[in-house]
Amino acid sequence: xxxxxxxxxxxxxxxxxxxxxxxxxxxxxxxxxxxTKSAFDNTSFISSNFWSIPKVIERSNIIISGDKEINYxxxxxxxxxxxxxxxxxxxxxxxxxxxxxELAQHTTIFKEVVCIDIADNLLQIAAESAxxxxxxxxxxxxxNIYDFEFKENDFDIIFFKSSLHHFDKIEAFLSGKIKHTLxxxxxxxxxxxxxxxxxxxxxxxxxxxxxxxxxxPKKFRTRFKSRLHKNxxxxxxxxxxxxxxxxxxVDSASIIPxxxxxxxxxxxxxxxxxxxxxxxxxxxxxxxxxxxxxENILNALFLLEDDYLKRNQSDFVFGIYKKK
Numbered sequence: 001x002x003x004x005x006x007x008x009x010x011x012x013x014x015x016x017x018x019x020x021x022x023x024x025x026x027x028x029x030x031x032x033x034x035x036t037k038s039a040f041d042n043t044s045f046i047s048s049n050f051w052s053i054p055k056v057i058e059r060s061n062i063i064i065s066g067d068k069e070i071n072y073x074x075x076x077x078x079x080x081x082x083x084x085x086x087x088x089x090x091x092x093x094x095x096x097x098x099x100x101x102e103l104a105q106h107t108t109i110f111k112e113v114v115c116i117d118i119a120d121n122l123l124q125i126a127a128e129s130a131x132x133x134x135x136x137x138x139x140x141x142x143x144n145i146y147d148f149e150f151k152e153n154d155f156d157i158i159f160f161k162s163s164l165h166h167f168d169k170i171e172a173f174l175s176g177k178i179k180h181t182l183x184x185x186x187x188x189x190x191x192x193x194x195x196x197x198x199x200x201x202x203x204x205x206x207x208x209x210x211x212x213x214x215x216x217p218k219k220f221r222t223r224f225k226s227r228l229h230k231n232x233x234x235x236x237x238x239x240x241x242x243x244x245x246x247x248x249x250v251d252s253a254s255i256i257p258x259x260x261x262x263x264x265x266x267x268x269x270x271x272x273x274x275x276x277x278x279x280x281x282x283x284x285x286x287x288x289x290x291x292x293x294x295e296n297i298l299n300a301l302f303l304l305e306d307d308y309l310k311r312n313q314s315d316f317v318f319g320i321y322k323k324k
Contacts, residue, residue, distance in 0.1 A: 002200065002237045050273070050280035053287045055298050063271040064318050072191055072318050073099050077106045080267070080320065086111045087156040090181070092145055093117055093163025097126035097138075100159070104130065104138040113138040114155075116148055150181040158182050160190045166247040170254040175262045179323055188263055188321040194255040195274065195315030198248070199236045205274060208308050209233045212279035215300050220286040233278050256317065263321035270314030275305045277315065 050056055058068035065075040081087070087110050091100045094115035104113040117123055120142035127140050141148070145167070158178055167173050174188075182188060196202070201209070210233055213221070221229045259265075279301065280287070287294055 002235055050276045050284050053280070053284055053298075055287065055290060055295065056276065059302060060271045060316075060318075064269045073102045076189070077103065077109060081106075081109050084109055084156075088112045088154070089114065089157040089159055090155040091115045091159040091161065091163075093160065093166055094123075094126070094140075095119065095161075095163070096122045097129075097140065099161050100138065101126065101130055101133065101135065103159075104135050105133065107135075107137055110137055114141065115139070116141045116143055116145060118142065118144050150177040152180055153183045154181045156183050156186045158186070158188050160188075160192055162192060164190055164255055165193045165249050165252040166245075168247070168250045170251045171258040171261070174258050179262060182323060184323065186323070187266070188259070188323075189319070190255075190259075190321075191316075191318045192255060193249065193252055193273070193315060194317050195252060195313075196249070197251055197253040198238050200238065201235060201278075205308075205312070206233060206235050208304070209275050209278045212275040212301050212304055215304065216279070216283070216297055220294070220297065221283050222286070223282045224285050230283050256313075259319070259321055262324055264324055266320045266322055268317060268319040268321075270309070270317050272305050272309055272314050273316040274308055274312065274314065276301060 051060075057071070061068050061071050064072045065079075070078070085108055089100075089103065089110060089112070091097070091113065094100050094117045097115045097117075100113050100115050104110055115123065115126065115138065117140075123140040123142050130138050130140075158181070164170070178188065196205075213230065213233060218229055221231065223230055287298060290298070
């Protein structure tokens with residue numbers, strides 16, 4: 001595993017430009033919780049990540065639901081859970097709760113949606129949004145997950161939306177507290193990064209990411225909020241990962257093996273991201289609005305990633321599971 005790479009310095013420079021000096025300085029504290037919270041604390045930051053690109057969203061929708069217009073939340077409520085009612089859902093690390101609010105709007109399905117996160121500012125925004133929609137079946141708890149009381153057989157659904165990869169000792173967590181609080185016939189539902197711990201990608205993956213970058217013309221490799229170009233991906237050092245957010249992908253490689261050990265897959269949809277995430281980071285903004293040239297570039301990237309996935313496990317997975 002790399003301790004530090006050239007990309008650590010390059011990415012830190014662009015984080016200052018994009019998110020401000022205050023965000024950068026927030027990382028220099030010995031308090032792990034404060035550093036983790038700061039990673040989610042800048043609500044004014046305009047993301048430039050691959051998962052926000054409309055055509056990428058369509059790609060994942062097709063893989064998960066079979067329809068480019070139906071995301072995984074609509075798939076859950078309109079298909080998988082359509083005959084269920086009076087469900088209680090617990091979302092851990094819920095952030096701004098956009099998806100949880102979507103779920104709570106299905107009042108015939110969900111009796112209660114409980115959202116827990118340490119970022120109280122994000123929960124405040126979520127609470128205001130829920131109030132505007134006159135939702136009374138959703139509540140928000142600002143608390144460290146490790147301080148939450150997990151009661152036995154308490155919830156019908158445990159939901160992780162890009163949050164499970166922030167938990168340490170995944171196997172003990174899933175086999176202990178999560179299994180304990182999930183009802184016997186309940187569901188564990190994830191939409192998660194499940195790739196390499198601390199983003200310590202293999203040489204093969206780094207080589208493939210650079211092949212993806214090489215497919216993108218220079219004019220579309222100008223980094224977000226700068227005039228500088230993205231030319232190469234060198235990997236991420238463990239030190240920067242730990243400084244930026246001690247919880248980021250701390251045990252992510254254990255997620256799928258641990259789930260398979262203690263839960264039975266009902267639905268499992270790997271949808272890639274192995275090349276797209278790193279290749280498009282900081283240059284995704286070029287692809288929000290498409291012409292034929294940009295669409296052709298994305299299609300070429302998709303084909304390259306599909307070929308890579310024939311030989312490698314997916315870094316992102318949507319899955320629904322039941323306790324063994």
